[in-house]
Amino acid sequence: MTVRLSLDDLPLRAELRGQTPYGAPQAPLPIALNVNENTHPVPEDVADDILDAVARALREVNRYPDREFIGLREAFAEYLGHGLSASDIWAANGSNEVLQHVLQAFGGPGRTAFGFAPTYSMYPILARGTGASWIPGHREADYTVSAESAAEQVDRIQPDVVFLCAPNNPTGTPMTLDVIEAVYDAAPGMVVVDEAYQEFAPRDTPSALTLLPGRERLVVSRTMSKAFAFAGARVGYLAADPAVIDALRLVRLPYHLSALTQAAATAALRHAPTMLRMVDEIVAQRDRISATLDALGYDPSPSWTNFVLFGGVDDPAAVWRALYDRGVLIRDIGIPHSLRVTAGTEDETTAFLDALASLESGA
Known part of the structure:
Protein backbone atom coordinates (compact mmCIF):
# COMPACT_ATOMS: atom_id res chain seq x y z
CA MET A 1 0.00 0.00 0.00
CA THR A 2 1.38 3.40 -1.01
CA VAL A 3 1.59 5.95 1.78
CA ARG A 4 0.52 9.40 0.64
CA LEU A 5 3.06 12.13 1.38
CA SER A 6 2.12 15.30 3.23
CA LEU A 7 3.59 18.75 2.74
CA ASP A 8 5.70 18.18 5.86
CA ASP A 9 7.48 15.35 4.02
CA LEU A 10 8.64 17.68 1.24
CA PRO A 11 11.54 20.19 1.22
CA LEU A 12 9.06 23.08 1.04
CA ARG A 13 10.27 26.66 1.47
CA ALA A 14 10.03 27.63 5.15
CA GLU A 15 7.73 30.62 4.58
CA LEU A 16 5.17 28.37 2.84
CA ARG A 17 4.90 25.84 5.65
CA GLY A 18 1.59 26.01 7.47
CA GLN A 19 -0.02 28.06 4.71
CA THR A 20 -3.17 27.12 2.81
CA PRO A 21 -3.88 27.84 -0.85
CA TYR A 22 -6.47 30.41 -1.88
CA PRO A 43 -24.61 39.18 -24.69
CA GLU A 44 -25.15 36.89 -27.64
CA ASP A 45 -23.90 39.30 -30.32
CA VAL A 46 -20.75 39.96 -28.32
CA ALA A 47 -20.21 36.25 -27.76
CA ASP A 48 -20.58 35.63 -31.50
CA ASP A 49 -17.91 38.23 -32.29
CA ILE A 50 -15.58 36.74 -29.68
CA LEU A 51 -16.11 33.26 -31.12
CA ASP A 52 -15.30 34.51 -34.61
CA ALA A 53 -12.10 36.14 -33.34
CA VAL A 54 -11.04 32.97 -31.51
CA ALA A 55 -11.81 30.88 -34.62
CA ARG A 56 -9.54 33.10 -36.70
CA ALA A 57 -6.78 32.80 -34.11
CA LEU A 58 -7.12 29.01 -34.15
CA ARG A 59 -6.04 28.94 -37.79
CA GLU A 60 -2.56 30.01 -36.67
CA VAL A 61 -2.47 28.33 -33.28
CA ASN A 62 0.49 26.23 -34.43
CA ARG A 63 2.57 29.41 -34.11
CA TYR A 64 3.51 31.22 -30.93
CA PRO A 65 1.35 34.26 -30.15
CA ASP A 66 2.53 37.85 -30.32
CA ARG A 67 4.88 37.90 -27.35
CA GLU A 68 4.27 41.62 -26.78
CA PHE A 69 0.47 41.37 -27.42
CA ILE A 70 0.57 44.82 -29.01
CA GLY A 71 -2.96 44.72 -30.40
CA LEU A 72 -4.44 43.91 -27.01
CA ARG A 73 -2.36 46.58 -25.27
CA GLU A 74 -3.55 49.16 -27.79
CA ALA A 75 -7.15 48.10 -27.12
CA PHE A 76 -6.68 48.46 -23.37
CA ALA A 77 -5.08 51.89 -23.80
CA GLU A 78 -8.02 53.04 -25.92
CA TYR A 79 -10.50 51.72 -23.36
CA LEU A 80 -8.76 53.40 -20.41
CA GLY A 81 -8.15 56.73 -22.15
CA HIS A 82 -6.22 59.32 -20.09
CA GLY A 83 -3.71 59.69 -22.92
CA LEU A 84 -2.33 56.19 -22.41
CA SER A 85 -0.65 54.22 -25.19
CA ALA A 86 0.36 50.59 -25.64
CA SER A 87 3.77 51.30 -24.06
CA ASP A 88 2.00 52.16 -20.78
CA ILE A 89 0.03 48.90 -20.62
CA TRP A 90 0.76 45.38 -19.39
CA ALA A 91 -1.53 42.34 -19.26
CA ALA A 92 -1.51 38.76 -18.03
CA ASN A 93 -3.72 35.80 -17.18
CA GLY A 94 -5.93 37.52 -14.64
CA SER A 95 -5.04 40.45 -12.43
CA ASN A 96 -3.47 38.04 -9.93
CA GLU A 97 -0.73 37.23 -12.45
CA VAL A 98 -0.32 40.94 -13.16
CA LEU A 99 0.22 41.57 -9.44
CA GLN A 100 2.52 38.57 -9.24
CA HIS A 101 4.68 40.08 -11.99
CA VAL A 102 4.91 43.31 -9.98
CA LEU A 103 6.04 41.39 -6.90
CA GLN A 104 8.52 39.31 -8.89
CA ALA A 105 10.07 42.49 -10.25
CA PHE A 106 9.92 44.75 -7.20
CA GLY A 107 9.36 42.43 -4.22
CA GLY A 108 11.01 39.10 -3.52
CA PRO A 109 13.23 37.74 -0.74
CA GLY A 110 14.30 40.33 1.81
CA ARG A 111 11.64 42.78 0.67
CA THR A 112 8.22 43.66 2.10
CA ALA A 113 4.70 44.11 0.76
CA PHE A 114 2.06 46.08 2.64
CA GLY A 115 -1.71 46.70 2.54
CA PHE A 116 -4.45 47.99 4.82
CA ALA A 117 -6.28 45.02 6.35
CA PRO A 118 -8.82 43.68 5.82
CA THR A 119 -8.13 43.68 2.11
CA TYR A 120 -7.85 41.30 -0.84
CA SER A 121 -6.76 37.91 0.50
CA MET A 122 -4.47 37.20 -2.46
CA TYR A 123 -2.02 39.99 -1.59
CA PRO A 124 -0.30 38.09 1.26
CA ILE A 125 -0.48 34.83 -0.70
CA LEU A 126 1.21 36.42 -3.74
CA ALA A 127 3.77 38.11 -1.49
CA ARG A 128 4.74 34.88 0.24
CA GLY A 129 4.72 32.97 -3.04
CA THR A 130 7.31 35.35 -4.47
CA GLY A 131 9.43 35.36 -1.32
CA ALA A 132 8.42 38.75 0.09
CA SER A 133 7.20 39.36 3.63
CA TRP A 134 3.61 40.59 4.06
CA ILE A 135 2.93 43.35 6.60
CA PRO A 136 -0.71 44.27 7.27
CA GLY A 137 -1.67 47.82 8.15
CA HIS A 138 -4.94 48.81 9.78
CA ARG A 139 -8.19 50.58 8.88
CA GLU A 140 -10.71 52.40 11.00
CA ALA A 141 -13.73 50.56 12.41
CA ASP A 142 -15.76 51.56 9.33
CA TYR A 143 -12.96 50.15 7.08
CA THR A 144 -11.87 53.59 5.83
CA VAL A 145 -8.31 54.87 6.00
CA SER A 146 -7.42 58.56 6.12
CA ALA A 147 -4.60 60.17 4.20
CA GLU A 148 -2.84 61.07 7.46
CA SER A 149 -3.08 57.55 8.91
CA ALA A 150 -2.13 55.92 5.61
CA ALA A 151 0.95 58.07 5.19
CA GLU A 152 2.03 57.52 8.80
CA GLN A 153 1.77 53.75 8.51
CA VAL A 154 3.62 53.59 5.20
CA ASP A 155 6.33 55.97 6.41
CA ARG A 156 6.85 53.84 9.52
CA ILE A 157 6.95 50.49 7.68
CA GLN A 158 8.85 51.64 4.56
CA PRO A 159 7.51 48.78 2.40
CA ASP A 160 8.93 47.93 -1.00
CA VAL A 161 5.46 47.37 -2.50
CA VAL A 162 2.16 48.86 -1.29
CA PHE A 163 -1.21 47.46 -2.39
CA LEU A 164 -4.19 49.80 -2.28
CA CYS A 165 -7.44 48.05 -3.16
CA ALA A 166 -9.70 50.86 -4.41
CA PRO A 167 -12.57 50.20 -3.94
CA ASN A 168 -11.59 47.65 -1.33
CA ASN A 169 -12.30 43.93 -1.37
CA PRO A 170 -13.84 42.45 0.81
CA THR A 171 -15.42 45.56 2.35
CA GLY A 172 -16.48 47.57 -0.73
CA THR A 173 -14.98 50.71 0.81
CA PRO A 174 -13.95 53.53 -1.57
CA MET A 175 -10.52 55.13 -1.39
CA THR A 176 -10.09 58.77 -2.32
CA LEU A 177 -7.24 60.11 -4.43
CA ASP A 178 -5.78 62.12 -1.54
CA VAL A 179 -5.09 58.85 0.29
CA ILE A 180 -3.32 57.43 -2.75
CA GLU A 181 -1.25 60.60 -3.16
CA ALA A 182 -0.29 60.56 0.52
CA VAL A 183 0.77 56.91 0.34
CA TYR A 184 2.80 57.53 -2.81
CA ASP A 185 4.63 60.45 -1.22
CA ALA A 186 5.42 58.37 1.88
CA ALA A 187 6.37 55.14 0.10
CA PRO A 188 9.96 54.37 -0.91
CA GLY A 189 8.90 51.72 -3.44
CA MET A 190 6.08 50.76 -5.76
CA VAL A 191 2.47 51.70 -5.07
CA VAL A 192 -0.14 49.48 -6.74
CA VAL A 193 -3.71 50.76 -6.89
CA ASP A 194 -5.92 47.76 -7.56
CA GLU A 195 -9.01 49.08 -9.37
CA ALA A 196 -10.63 45.70 -10.05
CA TYR A 197 -14.03 47.19 -9.14
CA GLN A 198 -13.59 50.73 -10.46
CA GLU A 199 -16.35 50.39 -13.05
CA PHE A 200 -18.88 49.92 -10.23
CA ALA A 201 -17.98 53.21 -8.53
CA PRO A 202 -20.11 56.31 -9.21
CA ARG A 203 -19.54 57.47 -12.79
CA ASP A 204 -18.03 60.83 -11.79
CA THR A 205 -15.44 59.21 -9.51
CA PRO A 206 -11.89 59.93 -10.75
CA SER A 207 -9.63 56.94 -11.30
CA ALA A 208 -6.09 56.67 -9.96
CA LEU A 209 -5.14 56.74 -13.66
CA THR A 210 -5.32 60.52 -13.33
CA LEU A 211 -2.36 60.37 -10.93
CA LEU A 212 0.01 58.49 -13.24
CA PRO A 213 1.78 61.45 -14.93
CA GLY A 214 5.00 62.22 -13.07
CA ARG A 215 4.66 59.24 -10.71
CA GLU A 216 6.94 56.55 -12.10
CA ARG A 217 6.44 54.24 -9.07
CA LEU A 218 2.63 54.21 -9.40
CA VAL A 219 0.79 51.25 -10.96
CA VAL A 220 -2.96 51.04 -11.61
CA SER A 221 -4.29 47.52 -12.17
CA ARG A 222 -7.64 46.43 -13.59
CA THR A 223 -9.41 43.20 -14.54
CA MET A 224 -11.86 42.04 -17.18
CA SER A 225 -13.37 39.53 -14.74
CA LYS A 226 -15.91 41.85 -13.14
CA ALA A 227 -17.43 44.56 -15.33
CA PHE A 228 -16.68 42.65 -18.55
CA ALA A 229 -18.12 39.31 -17.33
CA PHE A 230 -14.85 37.67 -18.39
CA ALA A 231 -13.85 35.79 -15.23
CA GLY A 232 -13.44 32.50 -17.08
CA ALA A 233 -11.15 34.06 -19.68
CA ARG A 234 -8.59 35.18 -17.05
CA VAL A 235 -7.47 38.59 -18.31
CA GLY A 236 -6.00 41.31 -16.12
CA TYR A 237 -4.01 44.40 -17.01
CA LEU A 238 -2.29 47.47 -15.61
CA ALA A 239 -1.17 50.94 -16.59
CA ALA A 240 2.17 52.38 -15.52
CA ASP A 241 5.24 54.23 -16.72
CA PRO A 242 6.87 52.47 -19.72
CA ALA A 243 9.95 51.78 -17.56
CA VAL A 244 7.74 49.72 -15.21
CA ILE A 245 6.44 47.76 -18.20
CA ASP A 246 10.05 47.02 -19.19
CA ALA A 247 10.71 45.72 -15.67
CA LEU A 248 7.74 43.34 -15.90
CA ARG A 249 9.14 41.90 -19.13
CA LEU A 250 12.10 40.65 -17.10
CA VAL A 251 9.94 38.28 -15.06
CA ARG A 252 7.14 37.19 -17.38
CA LEU A 253 7.22 33.75 -18.95
CA PRO A 254 7.70 33.73 -22.73
CA TYR A 255 4.45 34.01 -24.68
CA HIS A 256 2.48 34.09 -21.45
CA LEU A 257 -0.74 35.31 -23.09
CA SER A 258 -2.10 32.77 -25.55
CA ALA A 259 -3.25 33.78 -29.01
CA LEU A 260 -6.77 32.67 -28.06
CA THR A 261 -6.78 34.86 -24.94
CA GLN A 262 -5.52 37.85 -26.90
CA ALA A 263 -8.15 37.38 -29.58
CA ALA A 264 -11.01 36.94 -27.12
CA ALA A 265 -10.07 39.93 -24.97
CA THR A 266 -9.49 42.24 -27.93
CA ALA A 267 -12.89 41.30 -29.36
CA ALA A 268 -14.62 41.88 -26.01
CA LEU A 269 -13.07 45.34 -25.70
CA ARG A 270 -14.58 46.29 -29.06
CA HIS A 271 -17.95 45.94 -27.33
CA ALA A 272 -17.10 47.87 -24.17
CA PRO A 273 -20.26 50.05 -24.19
Whole structure:
Protein backbone atom coordinates (compact mmCIF):
# COMPACT_ATOMS: atom_id res chain seq x y z
CA MET A 1 0.00 0.00 0.00
CA THR A 2 1.38 3.40 -1.01
CA VAL A 3 1.59 5.95 1.78
CA ARG A 4 0.52 9.40 0.64
CA LEU A 5 3.06 12.13 1.38
CA SER A 6 2.12 15.30 3.23
CA LEU A 7 3.59 18.75 2.74
CA ASP A 8 5.70 18.18 5.86
CA ASP A 9 7.48 15.35 4.02
CA LEU A 10 8.64 17.68 1.24
CA PRO A 11 11.54 20.19 1.22
CA LEU A 12 9.06 23.08 1.04
CA ARG A 13 10.27 26.66 1.47
CA ALA A 14 10.03 27.63 5.15
CA GLU A 15 7.73 30.62 4.58
CA LEU A 16 5.17 28.37 2.84
CA ARG A 17 4.90 25.84 5.65
CA GLY A 18 1.59 26.01 7.47
CA GLN A 19 -0.02 28.06 4.71
CA THR A 20 -3.17 27.12 2.81
CA PRO A 21 -3.88 27.84 -0.85
CA TYR A 22 -6.47 30.41 -1.88
CA GLY A 23 -9.86 28.85 -2.18
CA ALA A 24 -13.45 29.98 -2.07
CA PRO A 25 -16.02 27.20 -1.65
CA GLN A 26 -17.20 25.76 -4.95
CA ALA A 27 -20.55 24.01 -5.00
CA PRO A 28 -23.14 23.30 -7.70
CA LEU A 29 -25.83 25.46 -6.12
CA PRO A 30 -28.43 27.27 -8.24
CA ILE A 31 -27.52 30.69 -6.77
CA ALA A 32 -23.75 31.30 -6.53
CA LEU A 33 -22.98 34.76 -5.15
CA ASN A 34 -19.72 34.14 -3.33
CA VAL A 35 -16.77 35.16 -5.55
CA ASN A 36 -17.85 38.54 -6.98
CA GLU A 37 -18.33 37.29 -10.51
CA ASN A 38 -20.46 39.19 -12.96
CA THR A 39 -23.29 36.68 -13.06
CA HIS A 40 -24.79 38.14 -16.24
CA PRO A 41 -24.02 36.11 -19.38
CA VAL A 42 -22.06 37.74 -22.19
CA PRO A 43 -24.61 39.18 -24.69
CA GLU A 44 -25.15 36.89 -27.64
CA ASP A 45 -23.90 39.30 -30.32
CA VAL A 46 -20.75 39.96 -28.32
CA ALA A 47 -20.21 36.25 -27.76
CA ASP A 48 -20.58 35.63 -31.50
CA ASP A 49 -17.91 38.23 -32.29
CA ILE A 50 -15.58 36.74 -29.68
CA LEU A 51 -16.11 33.26 -31.12
CA ASP A 52 -15.30 34.51 -34.61
CA ALA A 53 -12.10 36.14 -33.34
CA VAL A 54 -11.04 32.97 -31.51
CA ALA A 55 -11.81 30.88 -34.62
CA ARG A 56 -9.54 33.10 -36.70
CA ALA A 57 -6.78 32.80 -34.11
CA LEU A 58 -7.12 29.01 -34.15
CA ARG A 59 -6.04 28.94 -37.79
CA GLU A 60 -2.56 30.01 -36.67
CA VAL A 61 -2.47 28.33 -33.28
CA ASN A 62 0.49 26.23 -34.43
CA ARG A 63 2.57 29.41 -34.11
CA TYR A 64 3.51 31.22 -30.93
CA PRO A 65 1.35 34.26 -30.15
CA ASP A 66 2.53 37.85 -30.32
CA ARG A 67 4.88 37.90 -27.35
CA GLU A 68 4.27 41.62 -26.78
CA PHE A 69 0.47 41.37 -27.42
CA ILE A 70 0.57 44.82 -29.01
CA GLY A 71 -2.96 44.72 -30.40
CA LEU A 72 -4.44 43.91 -27.01
CA ARG A 73 -2.36 46.58 -25.27
CA GLU A 74 -3.55 49.16 -27.79
CA ALA A 75 -7.15 48.10 -27.12
CA PHE A 76 -6.68 48.46 -23.37
CA ALA A 77 -5.08 51.89 -23.80
CA GLU A 78 -8.02 53.04 -25.92
CA TYR A 79 -10.50 51.72 -23.36
CA LEU A 80 -8.76 53.40 -20.41
CA GLY A 81 -8.15 56.73 -22.15
CA HIS A 82 -6.22 59.32 -20.09
CA GLY A 83 -3.71 59.69 -22.92
CA LEU A 84 -2.33 56.19 -22.41
CA SER A 85 -0.65 54.22 -25.19
CA ALA A 86 0.36 50.59 -25.64
CA SER A 87 3.77 51.30 -24.06
CA ASP A 88 2.00 52.16 -20.78
CA ILE A 89 0.03 48.90 -20.62
CA TRP A 90 0.76 45.38 -19.39
CA ALA A 91 -1.53 42.34 -19.26
CA ALA A 92 -1.51 38.76 -18.03
CA ASN A 93 -3.72 35.80 -17.18
CA GLY A 94 -5.93 37.52 -14.64
CA SER A 95 -5.04 40.45 -12.43
CA ASN A 96 -3.47 38.04 -9.93
CA GLU A 97 -0.73 37.23 -12.45
CA VAL A 98 -0.32 40.94 -13.16
CA LEU A 99 0.22 41.57 -9.44
CA GLN A 100 2.52 38.57 -9.24
CA HIS A 101 4.68 40.08 -11.99
CA VAL A 102 4.91 43.31 -9.98
CA LEU A 103 6.04 41.39 -6.90
CA GLN A 104 8.52 39.31 -8.89
CA ALA A 105 10.07 42.49 -10.25
CA PHE A 106 9.92 44.75 -7.20
CA GLY A 107 9.36 42.43 -4.22
CA GLY A 108 11.01 39.10 -3.52
CA PRO A 109 13.23 37.74 -0.74
CA GLY A 110 14.30 40.33 1.81
CA ARG A 111 11.64 42.78 0.67
CA THR A 112 8.22 43.66 2.10
CA ALA A 113 4.70 44.11 0.76
CA PHE A 114 2.06 46.08 2.64
CA GLY A 115 -1.71 46.70 2.54
CA PHE A 116 -4.45 47.99 4.82
CA ALA A 117 -6.28 45.02 6.35
CA PRO A 118 -8.82 43.68 5.82
CA THR A 119 -8.13 43.68 2.11
CA TYR A 120 -7.85 41.30 -0.84
CA SER A 121 -6.76 37.91 0.50
CA MET A 122 -4.47 37.20 -2.46
CA TYR A 123 -2.02 39.99 -1.59
CA PRO A 124 -0.30 38.09 1.26
CA ILE A 125 -0.48 34.83 -0.70
CA LEU A 126 1.21 36.42 -3.74
CA ALA A 127 3.77 38.11 -1.49
CA ARG A 128 4.74 34.88 0.24
CA GLY A 129 4.72 32.97 -3.04
CA THR A 130 7.31 35.35 -4.47
CA GLY A 131 9.43 35.36 -1.32
CA ALA A 132 8.42 38.75 0.09
CA SER A 133 7.20 39.36 3.63
CA TRP A 134 3.61 40.59 4.06
CA ILE A 135 2.93 43.35 6.60
CA PRO A 136 -0.71 44.27 7.27
CA GLY A 137 -1.67 47.82 8.15
CA HIS A 138 -4.94 48.81 9.78
CA ARG A 139 -8.19 50.58 8.88
CA GLU A 140 -10.71 52.40 11.00
CA ALA A 141 -13.73 50.56 12.41
CA ASP A 142 -15.76 51.56 9.33
CA TYR A 143 -12.96 50.15 7.08
CA THR A 144 -11.87 53.59 5.83
CA VAL A 145 -8.31 54.87 6.00
CA SER A 146 -7.42 58.56 6.12
CA ALA A 147 -4.60 60.17 4.20
CA GLU A 148 -2.84 61.07 7.46
CA SER A 149 -3.08 57.55 8.91
CA ALA A 150 -2.13 55.92 5.61
CA ALA A 151 0.95 58.07 5.19
CA GLU A 152 2.03 57.52 8.80
CA GLN A 153 1.77 53.75 8.51
CA VAL A 154 3.62 53.59 5.20
CA ASP A 155 6.33 55.97 6.41
CA ARG A 156 6.85 53.84 9.52
CA ILE A 157 6.95 50.49 7.68
CA GLN A 158 8.85 51.64 4.56
CA PRO A 159 7.51 48.78 2.40
CA ASP A 160 8.93 47.93 -1.00
CA VAL A 161 5.46 47.37 -2.50
CA VAL A 162 2.16 48.86 -1.29
CA PHE A 163 -1.21 47.46 -2.39
CA LEU A 164 -4.19 49.80 -2.28
CA CYS A 165 -7.44 48.05 -3.16
CA ALA A 166 -9.70 50.86 -4.41
CA PRO A 167 -12.57 50.20 -3.94
CA ASN A 168 -11.59 47.65 -1.33
CA ASN A 169 -12.30 43.93 -1.37
CA PRO A 170 -13.84 42.45 0.81
CA THR A 171 -15.42 45.56 2.35
CA GLY A 172 -16.48 47.57 -0.73
CA THR A 173 -14.98 50.71 0.81
CA PRO A 174 -13.95 53.53 -1.57
CA MET A 175 -10.52 55.13 -1.39
CA THR A 176 -10.09 58.77 -2.32
CA LEU A 177 -7.24 60.11 -4.43
CA ASP A 178 -5.78 62.12 -1.54
CA VAL A 179 -5.09 58.85 0.29
CA ILE A 180 -3.32 57.43 -2.75
CA GLU A 181 -1.25 60.60 -3.16
CA ALA A 182 -0.29 60.56 0.52
CA VAL A 183 0.77 56.91 0.34
CA TYR A 184 2.80 57.53 -2.81
CA ASP A 185 4.63 60.45 -1.22
CA ALA A 186 5.42 58.37 1.88
CA ALA A 187 6.37 55.14 0.10
CA PRO A 188 9.96 54.37 -0.91
CA GLY A 189 8.90 51.72 -3.44
CA MET A 190 6.08 50.76 -5.76
CA VAL A 191 2.47 51.70 -5.07
CA VAL A 192 -0.14 49.48 -6.74
CA VAL A 193 -3.71 50.76 -6.89
CA ASP A 194 -5.92 47.76 -7.56
CA GLU A 195 -9.01 49.08 -9.37
CA ALA A 196 -10.63 45.70 -10.05
CA TYR A 197 -14.03 47.19 -9.14
CA GLN A 198 -13.59 50.73 -10.46
CA GLU A 199 -16.35 50.39 -13.05
CA PHE A 200 -18.88 49.92 -10.23
CA ALA A 201 -17.98 53.21 -8.53
CA PRO A 202 -20.11 56.31 -9.21
CA ARG A 203 -19.54 57.47 -12.79
CA ASP A 204 -18.03 60.83 -11.79
CA THR A 205 -15.44 59.21 -9.51
CA PRO A 206 -11.89 59.93 -10.75
CA SER A 207 -9.63 56.94 -11.30
CA ALA A 208 -6.09 56.67 -9.96
CA LEU A 209 -5.14 56.74 -13.66
CA THR A 210 -5.32 60.52 -13.33
CA LEU A 211 -2.36 60.37 -10.93
CA LEU A 212 0.01 58.49 -13.24
CA PRO A 213 1.78 61.45 -14.93
CA GLY A 214 5.00 62.22 -13.07
CA ARG A 215 4.66 59.24 -10.71
CA GLU A 216 6.94 56.55 -12.10
CA ARG A 217 6.44 54.24 -9.07
CA LEU A 218 2.63 54.21 -9.40
CA VAL A 219 0.79 51.25 -10.96
CA VAL A 220 -2.96 51.04 -11.61
CA SER A 221 -4.29 47.52 -12.17
CA ARG A 222 -7.64 46.43 -13.59
CA THR A 223 -9.41 43.20 -14.54
CA MET A 224 -11.86 42.04 -17.18
CA SER A 225 -13.37 39.53 -14.74
CA LYS A 226 -15.91 41.85 -13.14
CA ALA A 227 -17.43 44.56 -15.33
CA PHE A 228 -16.68 42.65 -18.55
CA ALA A 229 -18.12 39.31 -17.33
CA PHE A 230 -14.85 37.67 -18.39
CA ALA A 231 -13.85 35.79 -15.23
CA GLY A 232 -13.44 32.50 -17.08
CA ALA A 233 -11.15 34.06 -19.68
CA ARG A 234 -8.59 35.18 -17.05
CA VAL A 235 -7.47 38.59 -18.31
CA GLY A 236 -6.00 41.31 -16.12
CA TYR A 237 -4.01 44.40 -17.01
CA LEU A 238 -2.29 47.47 -15.61
CA ALA A 239 -1.17 50.94 -16.59
CA ALA A 240 2.17 52.38 -15.52
CA ASP A 241 5.24 54.23 -16.72
CA PRO A 242 6.87 52.47 -19.72
CA ALA A 243 9.95 51.78 -17.56
CA VAL A 244 7.74 49.72 -15.21
CA ILE A 245 6.44 47.76 -18.20
CA ASP A 246 10.05 47.02 -19.19
CA ALA A 247 10.71 45.72 -15.67
CA LEU A 248 7.74 43.34 -15.90
CA ARG A 249 9.14 41.90 -19.13
CA LEU A 250 12.10 40.65 -17.10
CA VAL A 251 9.94 38.28 -15.06
CA ARG A 252 7.14 37.19 -17.38
CA LEU A 253 7.22 33.75 -18.95
CA PRO A 254 7.70 33.73 -22.73
CA TYR A 255 4.45 34.01 -24.68
CA HIS A 256 2.48 34.09 -21.45
CA LEU A 257 -0.74 35.31 -23.09
CA SER A 258 -2.10 32.77 -25.55
CA ALA A 259 -3.25 33.78 -29.01
CA LEU A 260 -6.77 32.67 -28.06
CA THR A 261 -6.78 34.86 -24.94
CA GLN A 262 -5.52 37.85 -26.90
CA ALA A 263 -8.15 37.38 -29.58
CA ALA A 264 -11.01 36.94 -27.12
CA ALA A 265 -10.07 39.93 -24.97
CA THR A 266 -9.49 42.24 -27.93
CA ALA A 267 -12.89 41.30 -29.36
CA ALA A 268 -14.62 41.88 -26.01
CA LEU A 269 -13.07 45.34 -25.70
CA ARG A 270 -14.58 46.29 -29.06
CA HIS A 271 -17.95 45.94 -27.33
CA ALA A 272 -17.10 47.87 -24.17
CA PRO A 273 -20.26 50.05 -24.19
CA THR A 274 -22.48 46.97 -24.48
CA MET A 275 -20.61 45.08 -21.79
CA LEU A 276 -20.63 48.03 -19.40
CA ARG A 277 -24.41 48.45 -19.65
CA MET A 278 -24.58 45.41 -17.36
CA VAL A 279 -22.82 47.46 -14.69
CA ASP A 280 -25.82 49.75 -14.20
CA GLU A 281 -28.09 46.77 -13.49
CA ILE A 282 -25.56 45.23 -11.11
CA VAL A 283 -25.23 48.52 -9.21
CA ALA A 284 -29.03 48.69 -8.92
CA GLN A 285 -29.11 45.18 -7.43
CA ARG A 286 -26.21 46.02 -5.09
CA ASP A 287 -28.11 49.03 -3.76
CA ARG A 288 -31.27 46.94 -3.47
CA ILE A 289 -29.36 44.39 -1.39
CA SER A 290 -28.00 47.11 0.91
CA ALA A 291 -31.41 48.67 1.44
CA THR A 292 -33.08 45.33 2.15
CA LEU A 293 -30.31 44.18 4.50
CA ASP A 294 -30.73 47.41 6.43
CA ALA A 295 -34.48 46.84 6.64
CA LEU A 296 -33.85 43.32 7.94
CA GLY A 297 -31.71 44.69 10.76
CA TYR A 298 -28.26 43.95 9.36
CA ASP A 299 -25.44 46.48 8.94
CA PRO A 300 -24.39 46.73 5.27
CA SER A 301 -21.13 48.58 4.63
CA PRO A 302 -21.15 51.30 1.96
CA SER A 303 -20.02 49.66 -1.28
CA TRP A 304 -18.61 50.95 -4.56
CA THR A 305 -18.21 47.41 -5.88
CA ASN A 306 -20.44 44.58 -7.13
CA PHE A 307 -20.85 43.09 -3.65
CA VAL A 308 -22.02 44.00 -0.17
CA LEU A 309 -20.34 43.17 3.13
CA PHE A 310 -22.90 43.12 5.92
CA GLY A 311 -22.38 42.97 9.65
CA GLY A 312 -24.76 42.31 12.49
CA VAL A 313 -24.69 38.55 11.88
CA ASP A 314 -24.77 36.75 15.23
CA ASP A 315 -23.46 33.44 13.86
CA PRO A 316 -21.98 33.83 10.35
CA ALA A 317 -21.22 30.12 9.98
CA ALA A 318 -24.78 29.14 10.84
CA VAL A 319 -26.30 31.73 8.51
CA TRP A 320 -23.94 30.70 5.71
CA ARG A 321 -24.95 27.06 6.16
CA ALA A 322 -28.66 27.86 6.32
CA LEU A 323 -28.43 29.81 3.06
CA TYR A 324 -26.38 27.00 1.54
CA ASP A 325 -29.12 24.54 2.47
CA ARG A 326 -31.57 26.82 0.65
CA GLY A 327 -29.45 26.74 -2.52
CA VAL A 328 -27.71 30.11 -2.06
CA LEU A 329 -23.92 30.36 -1.83
CA ILE A 330 -22.38 33.52 -0.32
CA ARG A 331 -19.02 34.11 1.39
CA ASP A 332 -17.78 34.03 4.96
CA ILE A 333 -14.55 36.01 4.63
CA GLY A 334 -13.54 35.75 8.28
CA ILE A 335 -14.56 39.20 9.50
CA PRO A 336 -16.39 38.69 12.82
CA HIS A 337 -20.19 38.81 12.64
CA SER A 338 -20.09 39.56 8.90
CA LEU A 339 -20.82 37.92 5.55
CA ARG A 340 -20.34 39.06 1.95
CA VAL A 341 -22.72 38.63 -0.98
CA THR A 342 -22.24 39.38 -4.67
CA ALA A 343 -24.88 41.43 -6.47
CA GLY A 344 -26.25 39.11 -9.12
CA THR A 345 -29.10 39.34 -11.58
CA GLU A 346 -32.47 40.54 -10.34
CA ASP A 347 -33.67 36.93 -9.96
CA GLU A 348 -30.53 35.85 -8.12
CA THR A 349 -30.72 38.85 -5.82
CA THR A 350 -34.37 38.08 -5.07
CA ALA A 351 -33.49 34.47 -4.28
CA PHE A 352 -30.82 35.56 -1.81
CA LEU A 353 -32.99 38.16 -0.10
CA ASP A 354 -35.96 35.79 0.13
CA ALA A 355 -33.75 33.06 1.59
CA LEU A 356 -32.25 35.45 4.15
CA ALA A 357 -35.70 36.77 5.11
CA SER A 358 -36.90 33.19 5.57
CA LEU A 359 -34.23 32.71 8.24
CA GLU A 360 -35.61 35.71 10.11
CA SER A 361 -39.15 34.36 9.91
CA GLY A 362 -38.15 30.80 10.75
CA ALA A 363 -39.63 29.52 7.49
